[in-house]
Amino acid sequence: MAYYSNELISRLKGMKFFVYLRKSSEDNEDRQIRSIPGQKTDIEEQLVNKFGLNVIKPYYEESQTAHKKGRPNFQDMLQRLDKGEADGVISWHANRLARNYGDGGDLVQLIAEEKIKVVLTCYGFYENNPRDKEYLMTEFTRATRDSDDKSEAVKRGNRTKFFERQQWIGPAKIGYLNTTNPVTREKEVIEDPERFPILVKAISLLLSGLYTPMQVLDKINNEWSFRTRTTKRQGGKPLSKSAWYKFLTDPFMYGLMVRKEGEVLGSHKPMTTQIEFEKIQIMLGRKGKPHRTKHEFSYKEVLNCGECDASITAEEKWQIICSACKTKFHKGKKDDRCKACGLLIEKMIKPTILQYIHYHCTRKVNKNCTQGSVEIRELERQIDQELDKFEIRPEFLQWALEHISELNEKEVNDRVLSKNNAQKALQSVETQLDNLMTLFISPNNTNQSLLSEGELTKRRTPLLDQKKDLIKVINELEKRQDEWHELAINTFNFARYARYWFKHGDVKTKTQILGALGSNLRILDKILRVDELNSYFIIAEGKQEVEELAQKLEPAKEIDFTAKTLHLEQLRQCWLRGSV
Numbered sequence: 275m276a277y278y279s280n281e282l283i284s285r286l287k288g289m290k291f292f293v294y295l296r297k298s299s300e301d302n303e304d305r306q307i308r309s310i311p312g313q314k315t316d317i318e319e320q321l322v323n324k325f326g327l328n329v330i331k332p333y334y335e336e337s338q339t340a341h342k343k344g345r346p347n348f349q350d351m352l353q354r355l356d357k358g359e360a361d362g363v364i365s366w367h368a369n370r371l372a373r374n375y376g377d378g379g380d381l382v383q384l385i386a387e388e389k390i391k392v393v394l395t396c397y398g399f400y401e402n403n404p405r406d407k408e409y410l411m412t413e414f415t416r417a418t419r420d421s422d423d424k425s426e427a428v429k430r431g432n433r434t435k436f437f438e439r440q441q442w443i444g445p446a447k448i449g450y451l452n453t454t455n456p457v458t459r460e461k462e463v464i465e466d467p468e469r470f471p472i473l474v475k476a477i478s479l480l481l482s483g484l485y486t487p488m489q490v491l492d493k494i495n496n497e498w499s500f501r502t503r504t505t506k507r508q509g510g511k512p513l514s515k516s517a518w519y520k521f522l523t524d525p526f527m528y529g530l531m532v533r534k535e536g537e538v539l540g541s542h543k544p545m546t547t548q549i550e551f552e553k554i555q556i557m558l559g560r561k562g563k564p565h566r567t568k569h570e571f572s573y574k575e576v577l578n579c580g581e582c583d584a585s586i587t588a589e590e591k592w593q594i595i596c597s598a599c600k601t602k603f604h605k606g607k608k609d610d611r612c613k614a615c616g617l618l619i620e621k622m623i624k625p626t627i628l629q630y631i632h633y634h635c636t637r638k639v640n641k642n643c644t645q646g647s648v649e650i651r652e653l654e655r656q657i658d659q660e661l662d663k664f665e666i667r668p669e670f671l672q673w674a675l676e677h678i679s680e681l682n683e684k685e686v687n688d689r690v691l692s693k694n695n696a697q698k699a700l701q702s703v704e705t706q707l708d709n710l711m712t713l714f715i716s717p718n719n720t721n722q723s724l725l726s727e728g729e730l731t732k733r734r735t736p737l738l739d740q741k742k743d744l745i746k747v748i749n750e751l752e753k754r755q756d757e758w759h760e761l762a763i764n765t766f767n768f769a770r771y772a773r774y775w776f777k778h779g780d781v782k783t784k785t786q787i788l789g790a791l792g793s794n795l796r797i798l799d800k801i802l803r804v805d806e807l808n809s810y811f812i813i814a815e816g817k818q819e820v821e822e823l824a825q826k827l828e829p830a831k832e833i834d835f836t837a838k839t840l841h842l843e844q845l846r847q848c849w850l851r852g853s854v
């Protein structure tokens with residue numbers, strides 16, 4: 275809070291003021307900016323009423339953003355100040371007054387001409403002296419820059435957060451909490467330590483089939499004393515039936531986040547797996563509406579029909595063995611009860627639920643293609659058999675990884691030089707940009723005699739372009755540096771762990787693994803066919819040879835470094851050729 279001397283206060287009392295209030299839509303992201311009524315209250319309490327100031331007109335500007343030049347109220351106020359209708363301006367903060375270089379310049383110009391004798395804000399007062407004018411210009415420049423950054427950031431922020439950082443936006447779902455990471459200051463969604471475990475327990479109880487959904491809900495509330503999270507307005511209540519069913523039909527529990535722009539696997543800890551989630555949907559009978567998300571099936575993108583070359587599609591079917599009459603029936607989308615005895619699926623105790631996924635030709639090329647379908651279990655057995663051929667021994671993996679690292683060091687050294695040069699150049703461009711800005715906002719430039727706004731833009735643009743290019747070069751150098759190293763490591767790891775990931779990976783991983791097997795993958799007469807090995811898999815081709823080499827070298831403590839390096843160098847060249 276600035277110090278107001280008696281002398282100053284008595285001077286202020288003889289002046290006429292305009293009050294200028296502004297809040298723009300983009301400020302909504304910024305909690306630090308007070309609302310218009312909040313700004314008004316602060317100004318009244320801290321300035322107008324406190325010192326008994328004479329306000330001749332308040333200006334409100336809410337809808338428009340001051341980022342682009344052209345705020346009718348602001349312009350009107352400046353014109354009237356220019357005519358001498360008032361002596362000063364009161365605003366909540368300097369950044370409320372200007373958000374672009376032009377506006378800021380106009381206002382400071384009026385101060386320099388003594389047409390504005392004082393600017394009062396809740397954070398301080400500014401008069402016609404170099405220090406105050408410089409401060410205001412800095413404040414306006416910063417507001418401009420923040421505004422540039424912010425409008426970009428807000429636009430991208432939410433999308434980026436959702437799709438790239440895979441973070442849920444908005445209030446956390448049941449079982450999770452919103453929090454701010456103390457290190458990164460990023461908002462995150464974490465498990466609710468009180469409720470997450472209860473819900474996990476409830477899901478597994480439901481999946482056991484021993485209890486109906488309503489019986490599980492009863493346990494949640496009455497045995498495990500579940501209470502909803504207390505917020506300002508509500509909470510502290512048992513889980514309602516509707517909230518329970520909403521929870522059970524939300525794929526969020528297995529990690530999938532759905533928004534109208536699309537869906538993505540979130541980074542939050544899942545409560546269950548996709549297949550179990552789907553089982554729950556079956557158990558819910560009609561209440562388990564087929565969830566809005568498309569089911570993604572592994573493999574189909576990389577498979578073709580061996581007869582007509584059309585793409586392959588997958589189809590999921592569910593069968594239930596009724597717990598009462600033991601009839602096995604197919605569950606269509608609308609079926610909610612046993613087809614024989616009529617018992618509701620939701621009420622069944624321990625029904626047997628069977629999932630089948632069939633792969634078959636889409637017949638888009640030849641309507642009369644004669645190929646039948648193959649069930650996922652059979653297909654996966656065959657893929658596993660193929661992968662087995664490429665699996666490498668753990669000791670060999672260790673050996674290979676160590677030497678890849680040694681080779682990588684050499685690569686790094688070569689690249690460090692070019693990176694250093696690029697970084698030096700970047701530094702120089704940044705200094706030039708800083709200098710320009712310092713000149714522009716300097717007190718000697720308040721009338722833009724040293725550097726006009728047009729000139730500033732003209733000189734900044736090529737520098738900003740240079741900066742962008744240099745950053746790109748540096749990023750590329752960094753990326754290239756890791757590329758072959760990563761590729762090599764991936765290749766070995768892949769060969770080593772493909773079978774593991776094939777068993778435990780998600781839809782994408784499984785598909786990638788199958789895709790990596792080779793080119794022209796097709797199914798003919800229920801058999802998976804692979805034409806030729808993918809070059810990415812070249813390591814596997816030489817598996818035998820390389821393992822022999824490894825064996826020869828392994829027993830010896832003293833290793834012939836050059837020989838090995840040479841060999842790996844050849845392999846590396848192979849991979850690089852094959853992968854590009």
Ligand SMILES: [Zn+2]
Pocket residue numbers: 579580581582583584635636637643644645
């Ligand atoms: Zn076909």
Ligand SMILES: [Zn+2]
Pocket residue numbers: 596597598599600601612613614615616617
């Ligand atoms: Zn039945």
